[in-house]
Amino acid sequence: MERxxxxxxxxxxxxxxxxxxxGIVTSVGEGPGRGYERGxxxxxxxxxxMDMGLTPGTxxxxxxxxxxxxxxxxxxxxxxxxxxxxxxxxxxVEITK
Amino acid sequence: MxxxxxxxxxxxxxxVGKSVIFNQLTGLHQHIGNWPGKTVEKAEGTLHFKGYxxxxxxxxxxxxxxxxxxxxxxxxxxxxxxRPDLVINIVDASVLERNMFFTLQLMELGTPMIMxxxxxxxxxxxxxRIDHEKLQKILGMPVVPTVAIxxxxxxxxxxxxxxxIEKGGINPPVIKYGEEVEERIREITKLIxxxxxxxxxxxxxxxxxxxxxxVEKEIREIGPKILLTAERLxxxxxxxxxxxxxxxxxxxxxxxxGRIARKVQQxxxxxxxxxxxxxxxxxxxxxxxYPIMVLAVLAIFQSIFTFGNYTSELLSNLFYGWKxxxxxxxxxxxxxxxxWGGIVEGIIASVTVALPYIAPFYFTLYLLExxxxxxxxxxxxxxxxHKIGLHGKAFIPVMLGYGCNVPACLGCRxxxxxxxxxxAAFVTTLIPCAxxxxxxxxxxxxxxxxxxxxxxxxxxxxxxxLLGRLAFKALPGEPxxxxxxxxxxxxxxxxxxxxxxxxxLEEFIKISFPLIIVGSLLIKLMEILNLLEPxxxxxxPVTVTWLGLPAITGITLIFGVLRKELTLIMLATLLGTTDFxxxxxxxxxxxxxxxxxxxxxxxxTIAALVKEFGWxxxxxxxxxxxxxxxxxxxxxxxxxxxxxx
Numbered sequence: 134m135e136r137x138x139x140x141x142x143x144x145x146x147x148x149x150x151x152x153x154x155x156g157i158v159t160s161v162g163e164g165p166g167r168g169y170e171r172g173x174x175x176x177x178x179x180x181x182x183m184d185m186g187l188t189p190g191t192x193x194x195x196x197x198x199x200x201x202x203x204x205x206x207x208x209x210x211x212x213x214x215x216x217x218x219x220x221x222x223x224x225x226v227e228i229t230k
Numbered sequence: 231m232x233x234x235x236x237x238x239x240x241x242x243x244x245x246v247g248k249s250v251i252f253n254q255l256t257g258l259h260q261h262i263g264n265w266p267g268k269t270v271e272k273a274e275g276t277l278h279f280k281g282y283x284x285x286x287x288x289x290x291x292x293x294x295x296x297x298x299x300x301x302x303x304x305x306x307x308x309x310x311x312x313r314p315d316l317v318i319n320i321v322d323a324s325v326l327e328r329n330m331f332f333t334l335q336l337m338e339l340g341t342p343m344i345m346x347x348x349x350x351x352x353x354x355x356x357x358x359r360i361d362h363e364k365l366q367k368i369l370g371m372p373v374v375p376t377v378a379i380x381x382x383x384x385x386x387x388x389x390x391x392x393x394x395i396e397k398g399g400i401n402p403p404v405i406k407y408g409e410e411v412e413e414r415i416r417e418i419t420k421l422i423x424x425x426x427x428x429x430x431x432x433x434x435x436x437x438x439x440x441x442x443x444x445v446e447k448e449i450r451e452i453g454p455k456i457l458l459t460a461e462r463l464x465x466x467x468x469x470x471x472x473x474x475x476x477x478x479x480x481x482x483x484x485x486x487x488g489r490i491a492r493k494v495q496q497x498x499x500x501x502x503x504x505x506x507x508x509x510x511x512x513x514x515x516x517x518x519x520y521p522i523m524v525l526a527v528l529a530i531f532q533s534i535f536t537f538g539n540y541t542s543e544l545l546s547n548l549f550y551g552w553k554x555x556x557x558x559x560x561x562x563x564x565x566x567x568x569x570w571g572g573i574v575e576g577i578i579a580s581v582t583v584a585l586p587y588i589a590p591f592y593f594t595l596y597l598l599e600x601x602x603x604x605x606x607x608x609x610x611x612x613x614x615x616h617k618i619g620l621h622g623k624a625f626i627p628v629m630l631g632y633g634c635n636v637p638a639c640l641g642c643r644x645x646x647x648x649x650x651x652x653x654a655a656f657v658t659t660l661i662p663c664a665x666x667x668x669x670x671x672x673x674x675x676x677x678x679x680x681x682x683x684x685x686x687x688x689x690x691x692x693x694x695x696l697l698g699r700l701a702f703k704a705l706p707g708e709p710x711x712x713x714x715x716x717x718x719x720x721x722x723x724x725x726x727x728x729x730x731x732x733x734x735l736e737e738f739i740k741i742s743f744p745l746i747i748v749g750s751l752l753i754k755l756m757e758i759l760n761l762l763e764p765x766x767x768x769x770x771p772v773t774v775t776w777l778g779l780p781a782i783t784g785i786t787l788i789f790g791v792l793r794k795e796l797t798l799i800m801l802a803t804l805l806g807t808t809d810f811x812x813x814x815x816x817x818x819x820x821x822x823x824x825x826x827x828x829x830x831x832x833x834x835t836i837a838a839l840v841k842e843f844g845w846x847x848x849x850x851x852x853x854x855x856x857x858x859x860x861x862x863x864x865x866x867x868x869x870x871x872x873x874x875x
Contacts, residue, residue: 160473180476181713184294186328188481189473200516203613204622204712210488212325213510213718215609217621217711 147195147205147216147224155194156226158187178220186210187224233283237312238391241305241336242320243329244291245602245717247348249273250378251320252288253726255388262733265304269643269842279388287314293328293715295335297444299646309341310429315395317343318387323353323360323375324718326495330487333369334405340430342399344372346387351377352718357500365494370402379723404432407482410470414463415439418456425453439464440476506602506719513606514716523610526603531632534590538664541586549578564758572751579750579793580743583634587664588738591633592731595626600722605714612712618695619702620645621712624654631661635831636738638663639838649707652843656851657698659831659839662690665794666827672798674823678816686820690827693862741841742834749792749833762788776864777825779818780805790826791833797826817870821863829859 144159161179186209187193196206196213205221207214216224242248253260256275265272273288289308290301297303309317319336321329336343347362366373372390376383394400406412415435422431429437429445437445438460449457464475471478513519553570560566598604604626612622623644631638638658642651662670675683702709756762762785766773769784777783782804790797801822802808810819830836830852839848 161477178710178713180294180296180480181298183477183480184296184298184331185713185715186331186484188484189477190481191484197514197516199514199519199610199613201613204609206514206609206716210325210327210484211491212328213716215605215612215622215712215714215716217612217616217713219616219709220711220713 142227144225144227147193147207147221147226148198148218150195150226150228152195152197154228155192156228158189158191158193159225159227160189161187162223162225179223182220182224185214186212193224193226233278233281235285236282236316236392236395237285237287237314238316238318239287239289239309239314240318240320241289241309241332242291243293243322243325243332244715246291246320246322246329247378247723248291248320249288249730250723250726251318251346251348251376251384251387252286253723253729254378254381254384256286260729262736265308268300268304270300270304277388280392282392284388284392293332295332295339296440297442303444306339309336310339310433313341315342316391317341318346318391319343320346320348322717323347323350324356324358326353326358326360327484327488327491330491331484334483334487337369337402337405338430338433338436340433342394343402344374344387344390344394344400345369346378346383347373347375348378349720350375351380352506352720355504355506356718357498359496359498361494361496365490368403368490368493371400379721405483405486407479411439411467411478411482414467418460418463421453421456421459422449425456427452435460436479439467440479441474509719510602510606510716513603514609519606519610523607527607527629530594530598534587534594534633535664535667537590538587542582545582545586546578549574549582567758568751568754571757572754573747575754576747576750576792577743579796580739580746583665583793584735584738584742588634588637589731589735591630592637592734593727595630596727596730596734597722599626600720600727602717602719605716608712608714609716616709618653618657618698619705619709620650620654620657620698621710623712623714624650624657627654627658628661631658631663632667633664634738635659635661635663635835636742636838637734639835639842640734640737642842646710647707649705650710652847653698653701653705655839655842656701657694659835659851659855660690660694660697660828662687662827663794663831665832668795669798669823669826672795673801673810673819677811677814678819682816682820686823686827689824693828697858741837745833745837746792753789753792772860776860776867777821778867779822780813783822787826787829791830793832793834794826797822817867820870821867824866825859825863827859828855828862830855 145156147156150156161182191209194208196208198205202218204218205216207216240248240252252273252275256277259277260273260275262271262273264270270290275286277284277286287308289305292299292302292305295302295306308314317336319333321333333345347360347365350360353360362373362375372394374383374387374390376387378384407415415432418435418438419431422434427434427449434445434449438449438457441464446457467475467478513522556570556574557566560569595604608622608625611625615622615624626644627638627641630641635658638661639655642654642658645651645654670683670686674686765788766781766784770781773779773784774781783801785804786797786800789800801810805813807813814822836848836852839851
């Protein structure tokens with residue numbers, strides 16, 4: 134995993150990125166659903182994001198976001214994913230400035 | 231000489247051309263069923279090759295072998311427990327890194343396998359060149375470049391498969407995790423090796439560290455101590471890295487996949503973006519994307535309905551042309567009436583709906599899916615679908631619903647959770663299908679005015695929205711968000727699309743034909759026994775008093791359970807005229823259509839609901855929709871005149 138080298142880092146949810154900006158994934162929140170829906174709502178979806186390649190340390194680029202708080206189109210590990218906004222809000226990225 | 235039998239499974243991510251390879255391999259000898267006890271499709275086919283009878287199993291397209299979905303569970307159980315002779319891992323060459331992540335998991339399962347490096351032509355267009363010989367060396371298994379839609383490499387794939395099976399498997403290298411993880415894997419693997427476990431020890435160990443529920447459950451039964459050790463070691467790994475153990479393993483596996491991908495692929499700068507890129511940019515554009523989608527969907531509906539109406543009438547005339555001949559053979563007595571009115575008309579009804587409307591609907595949708603446009607529509611519709619607690623993918627069954635609710639209900643399988651499948655199915659049963667469109671346009675559209683027909687559609691959309699929202703709030707659980715890959719646009723493989731259409735149609739026929747025929751027979755019997763009028767009288771408090779309709783409509787609404795457009799046909803028969811303006815007031819026509827539109831779809835849809843969700847939920851939806859339709863009808867009767875003054 135990459136470590137920043139004394140440069141100021143900002144940690145933001147993926148949804149805060151503008152079109153064309155990219156960042157390095159730092160963490161993925163569990164979100165609601167853990168406990169009564171383990172393996173489905175919370176844990177399962179975090180695992181799903183990981184399985185689709187959004188693991189910590191990965192560079193992710195926001196290609197665009199659909200209007201009216203729509204989903205985000207992101208590019209990660211050479212593939213193109215559509216991520217619902219609720220999902221994208223739980224992904225935290227670090228952008229180096 | 232008896233032929234030796236082999237089993238080969240196809241595994242890989244979704245949309246990598248797996249079903250095209252399956253078709254190229256097995257041709258006509260295919261059989262689609264369900265995995266035992268699961269609502270997951272199992273496609274099987276056979277072929278003969280070099281003295282072997284080879285059974286090919288097409289596993290569902292998945293991204294991982296965790297427990298995220300039933301598809302993943304089915305696949306890993308099949309590979310690890312049933313142990314096919316070989317797994318062909320089909321990989322999209324243009325997204326090598328992500329596909330390789332799945333390959334590494336297959337390798338961990340210890341199954342004999344080879345890789346089909348598919349769509350190499352598309353990868354090259356994107357500027358990605360892959361050294362497959364180098365990849366072959368790294369992975370320790372044959373890697374065959376293929377272009378499935380052209381059939382390139384498919385023969386070689388088969389040759390190499392048989393070669394590997396004859397040789398007795400492969401010796402893939404173990405993909406190692408970081409030493410601090412590897413050390414703990416070794417410790418647990420040793421423990422698992424001592425107990426009889428149906429999964430390979432190293433794989434089971436990794437799954438335990440990942441917190442895999444199912445493996446945990448199974449291990450708990452035979453070696454509860456191992457579970458404790460695994461939990462302790464997982465915690466140690468978590469302390470070292472500061473992330474959950476599952477995250478660490480997934481990341482390391484992805485790192486390994488990325489490393490391999492980078493070693494074998496060479497990115498050549500593109501001169502200009504390929505067509506598929508441009509098409510993607512336009513069709514998902516923030517502004518342009520929407521009108522394009524609306525136009526595309528309308529054009530599709532329009533052409534399917536035009537084609538459907540024309541063909542349906544043609545077929546119907548053809549069949550009804552046989553009626554005199556039939557009557558001269560069997561007479562017009564009770565038996566003749568029962569057979570014609572019950573069985574034959576039931577078959578005609580099924581055929582005139584299934585072929586003209588449903589077949590083209592399926593075909594077009596599969597075409598759109600295979601090309602990649604459906605996932606773009608799901609992307610664009612995500613926000614709207616979230617209002618009723620669903621995500622963008624649910625728009626696909628909704629679209630199917632406009633053709634027929636039966637395939638729409640079955641199509642809800644694409645949703646990830648049971649809750650969403652149910653919610654989506656409930657919504658699709660309210661979508662005005664082709665049969666309901668016939669009533670809306672044939673009665674209100676023709677006799678009251680097209681603006682009223684449109685108003686009914688809008689009311690229906692509002693109802694869907696409101697009920698969908700209510701159901702979403704009422705059902706326990708969290709709504710899930712969209713996570714979907716949008717693969718590059720590509721030219722669909724017509725043969726595969728045709729096959730998929732055919733299998734879906736077959737499924738539709740199996741569910742609905744018997745029911746429509748039995749139902750027709752029953753109602754015909756009731757008619758012959760003069761039971762219909764007493765029933766209409768019993769229903770009159772509802773039809774006459776509450777809905778303000780002629781008592782006779784009670785009968786037609788019963789017939790509508792078989793298939794909705796029968797309500798209109800029956801209405802004409804019972805009222806003795808097709809000029810409905812003579813016998814019904816405009817208000818009555820609107821009320822009648824409204825009720826027919828909203829109350830339970832039809833017997834075949836109920837059967838589909840039972841199949842997918844069990845009879846309790848199916849019954850609940852059915853009863854609810856009947857009560858709701860009658861309620862709305864009565865309210866409208868009382869409110870609408872006030873608005874019109």
